[in-house]
Amino acid sequence: MQQTDVLILGAGVAGLTTAIKLAKARPDLHITVLTKTNENESNTAWAQGGVAAVWDKKQDSYQKHIEDTLDAGDGLCNEKIVDIVVHEGPERVKEIITWGARFEKKKAEDQYDLGREGGHSENRILHYKDITGWEIQRTLLEEMDRYPNVEFHEHFFAIDLLTQHHMGYSITRVTPGIECYGAYVLDKRTGGIETILAKTTVLATGGAGQVYKNTTNPSIATGDGIAMAYRAKALVENMEFVQFHPTSLYNTAGENPSFLISEAVRGFGGILRTREGEEFMKKYDTRGSLAPRDIVARAIDREMKQRGEDCMYLDCTHLDKEGFLNHFPNIYEKCMSIGIDPMKDYIPVTPACHYMCGGVRTDEMGRTSVLRLYACGECTCTGLHGANRLASNSLLEGLVFAHRIVEDILPKIDHLSIQTGIPEWDARGTTDPEEMVLITQSMKELKDAMSYYVGIVRSNVRLKRANDRLYLLYKEIESLYNTTSISPQLCELRNLVTIAYLITRSANMRTESRGLHFTTDYPNKKSFVDYSIL
Numbered sequence: 001m002q003q004t005d006v007l008i009l010g011a012g013v014a015g016l017t018t019a020i021k022l023a024k025a026r027p028d029l030h031i032t033v034l035t036k037t038n039e040n041e042s043n044t045a046w047a048q049g050g051v052a053a054v055w056d057k058k059q060d061s062y063q064k065h066i067e068d069t070l071d072a073g074d075g076l077c078n079e080k081i082v083d084i085v086v087h088e089g090p091e092r093v094k095e096i097i098t099w100g101a102r103f104e105k106k107k108a109e110d111q112y113d114l115g116r117e118g119g120h121s122e123n124r125i126l127h128y129k130d131i132t133g134w135e136i137q138r139t140l141l142e143e144m145d146r147y148p149n150v151e152f153h154e155h156f157f158a159i160d161l162l163t164q165h166h167m168g169y170s171i172t173r174v175t176p177g178i179e180c181y182g183a184y185v186l187d188k189r190t191g192g193i194e195t196i197l198a199k200t201t202v203l204a205t206g207g208a209g210q211v212y213k214n215t216t217n218p219s220i221a222t223g224d225g226i227a228m229a230y231r232a233k234a235l236v237e238n239m240e241f242v243q244f245h246p247t248s249l250y251n252t253a254g255e256n257p258s259f260l261i262s263e264a265v266r267g268f269g270g271i272l273r274t275r276e277g278e279e280f281m282k283k284y285d286t287r288g289s290l291a292p293r294d295i296v297a298r299a300i301d302r303e304m305k306q307r308g309e310d311c312m313y314l315d316c317t318h319l320d321k322e323g324f325l326n327h328f329p330n331i332y333e334k335c336m337s338i339g340i341d342p343m344k345d346y347i348p349v350t351p352a353c354h355y356m357c358g359g360v361r362t363d364e365m366g367r368t369s370v371l372r373l374y375a376c377g378e379c380t381c382t383g384l385h386g387a388n389r390l391a392s393n394s395l396l397e398g399l400v401f402a403h404r405i406v407e408d409i410l411p412k413i414d415h416l417s418i419q420t421g422i423p424e425w426d427a428r429g430t431t432d433p434e435e436m437v438l439i440t441q442s443m444k445e446l447k448d449a450m451s452y453y454v455g456i457v458r459s460n461v462r463l464k465r466a467n468d469r470l471y472l473l474y475k476e477i478e479s480l481y482n483t484t485s486i487s488p489q490l491c492e493l494r495n496l497v498t499i500a501y502l503i504t505r506s507a508n509m510r511t512e513s514r515g516l517h518f519t520t521d522y523p524n525k526k527s528f529v530d531y532s533i534l
């Protein structure tokens with residue numbers, strides 16, 4: 001068994017920032033950070049648009065950023081959390097600048113070149129070309145390297161969180177005093193399962209976009225942290241609010257993940273059009289192509305269904321080529337690689353699952369409902385996003401809550417001890433899987449059910465269908481899990497079926513349309529606000 005002071009599961013913006021801040025504040029603490037693949041594979045590394053923060057106080061204000069966030073969240077944001085994130089955000093962004101993050105500046109001026117995205121009333125997005133996430137991931141990895149008290153493991157896959165359940169106690173979601181003592185972890189290189197005991201554990205495992213067929217999220221986004229926390233009986237909230245990005249590149253080759261055409265392209269002047277050139281967004285919202293994501297995604301979905309077409313189009317042909325190339329070199333190159341010249345051709349776009357607004361319920365210090373377990377980043381539901389996330393608020397959320405979690409851990413850590421009495425992983429009675437097809441085919445069925453029945457537009461009949469299919473899949477997968485030796489693919493499938501169930505069940509509970517959740521059976525908003533807590 002391994003022992004550590006703080007175990008951090010995940011190495012994106014949330015996990016790395018938490019590790020750096022802890023390591024810096026307490027060089028005597030031993031901090032273990034795990035990532036299930038390599039150090040560069042995270043949703044963070046894929047972020048394009050940037051980080052939203054109030055920067056230019058002459059033009060912008062905290063109040064405006066707060067109002068934009070609340071407006072997008074459609075009545076479900078926690079106003080206290082929004083206030084915290086918006087006010088503390090700029091300080092946290094300044095910190096990563098001191099660690100070496102480069103954000104674009106205006107030519108010949110020492111001011112940041114602030115971008116604008118859908119739903120923002122001002123320019124406030126700090127960015128690095130169109131690969132801001134890559135720049136943030138690079139900065140954080142380099143900064144973390146400076147601290148010898150951080151032990152970093154690649155290819156370590158967390159399977160389950162350890163609680164009193166593993167010591168033989170029966171616990172339920174309402175049992176008081178549930179505690180987390182670390183995690184069982186699969187070392188993918190040796191195939192061995194380690195028990196890592198920790199005084200405190202931080203979940204920073206990111207989102208779950210892979211539960212849908214079409215997603216901008218990389219393959220790591222299988223909702224492991226949310227599923228593990230749910231199994232450990234932590235509260236999970238607002239899972240029905242799945243953000244579909246309106247504009248992923250429609251590519252007939254069927255790429256996974258789908259390539260994102262950042263909202264910043266519309267902020268820069270790109271206009272959504274039909275094949276014939278009609279600017280159709282004006283029919284749906286006065287803000288046209290810059291309306292919030294949920295409105296744009298539903299409008300594109302509706303136009304596609306009505307017209308029987310597989311995509312709509314983003315027109316950038318009127319934009320300045322030099323400016324476009326400076327801002328979006330990566331997008332330009334990608335389009336050109338599949339024969340689309342953004343300066344001459346419309347870019348074909350289609351919605352793709354992009355972001356989970358729901359997740360493990362946390363409070364203003366990042367604490368979950370399980371003691372000694374924190375959660376940070378996309379795996380959480382902090383209350384910032386409500387029923388819909390405002391673009392570029394998620395990297396910010398990760399930075400702000402990493403700081404707060406560290407502030408909460410520091411005064412407590414010396415009073416905690418490593419739990420004894422946790423048994424080693426028991427693999428008796430399991431055998432090696434004979435046919436991988438049992439896993440791959442179940443994965444396809446799961447994604448199909450979610451994409452067709454629990455996508456952008458939902459209904460009671462579709463949700464019922466999804467529920468029936470998911471129940472069958474759940475039973476088959478649990479049986480496979482209990483009899484077969486552990487593999488990352490099997491664990492991910494098991495986690496994704498849990499995520500699918502949580503989304504579907506939350507969608508069923510919400511008998512109204514609000515934010516990202518739209519159902520044809522209840523097309524209107526209720527006058528009171530409720531939360532879907534599972």
Ligand SMILES: Cc1cc2nc3c(=O)[nH]c(=O)nc-3n(C[C@H](O)[C@H](O)[C@H](O)COP(=O)(O)OP(=O)(O)OC[C@H]3O[C@@H](n4cnc5c(N)ncnc54)[C@H](O)[C@@H]3O)c2cc1C
Pocket residue numbers: 009010011012013014015034035036037041042043044045046047048049050051052132133156157158159204205206207216217218220224225260354355376377378379391392393394395396398
């Ligand atoms: C294409 C794209 C563009 C985006 N653009 C923006 C943007 O412009 N602005 C913005 O604010 N947000 C953007 N987002 C969203 C944002 O990138 C994410 O919400 C954010 O980076 C999540 O950070 P995180 O640290 O929570 O998770 P991630 O960065 O996803 O990191 C998760 C980590 O957990 C690890 N992990 C997962 N499961 C396990 C396990 N079982 N065991 C061990 N390790 C595990 C992974 O290996 C990874 O290291 C974008 C997302 C995508 C996909």
